[in-house]
Amino acid sequence: MRGQEVSRSERTWKWWKRDYVFESTEFDEEMMDERLTPLHEILHANHYDVHATRTANFTDTARDTTEQEHPDMSTLDEAIKQLLAIEGATGAAVVDYSSGMALAQGGSPGFDLGVAAAGNSNVVSAKLRTMSELNLDGDIEDILITLGTQYHLINVLNSSGSKGLFVYLVLDRTYANLALARHKLKNLAKDITI
Numbered sequence: 001m002r003g004q005e006v007s008r009s010e011r012t013w014k015w016w017k018r019d020y021v022f023e024s025t026e027f028d029e030e031m032m033d034e035r036l037t038p039l040h041e042i043l044h045a046n047h048y049d050v051h052a053t054r055t056a057n058f059t060d061t062a063r064d065t066t067e068q069e070h071p072d073m074s075t076l077d078e079a080i081k082q083l084l085a086i087e088g089a090t091g092a093a094v095v096d097y098s099s100g101m102a103l104a105q106g107g108s109p110g111f112d113l114g115v116a117a118a119g120n121s122n123v124v125s126a127k128l129r130t131m132s133e134l135n136l137d138g139d140i141e142d143i144l145i146t147l148g149t150q151y152h153l154i155n156v157l158n159s160s161g162s163k164g165l166f167v168y169l170v171l172d173r174t175y176a177n178l179a180l181a182r183h184k185l186k187n188l189a190k191d192i193t194i
Contacts, residue, residue: 011087057118058060066074076104079192083169086184088176090150097121097156102168109150109170119170142182149173156187161193 076094082109083092091109093102093116102116107113127140145152151171157163167189171181 004127030121075193078104079167079188080104080106082188083167083185084108086169086171087174088171088174088180088181089114090172091168091170093117095121095166095168096164097124097166098164107170112168113168116152117168118172120152120166124154124156124166142185144182146177147173151176151178151181153185154183155189157189157192159190159193165194167192 078150079094080092083089089107091105091107091113092114094104095102098121102114102117105113105117109116123143124140127143131138131140139158140156142156143154145154145161149172151173153167153169153171155169156166157165157167167185169181169185171178184193
């Protein structure tokens, strides 16, 4: 862009590739009479000095993702917020049990939720294999792991829009009501889809 002559109409701006720097040494006296836009203010910050060089840097946003490209992430993030609102909850994650990857996670239970998600995916996979070998029909609703100071709830999602996922919820035993937490987790989990 530097050193090139840029032609444009008074009211139409062509958006150039955003990594470039645009310099303008031109100033049109008619612009003083027009309503200035934020872009004009940037490009002509010193518009009283006709011969000043003005520079504007445009950032590259081509690789940024939008909410429309990943609509499910906002749903998963909202689910994590709702899970963490359960009394006594200190951590929550939505996990793909085939890969062990946490698709969304939040909270601070005092350990790495990503590692716990991967480890608990092994628990879910092992239980599903065992059920298959025993020819047991039905789905896993939840798995409870009780520790000295925490409850770890694993709710396996069985709906068509969330097959292969589970919700992992960590509760502080001092503040959590286990029965109520399981009830709320079950109601929240049925609305999670990807």
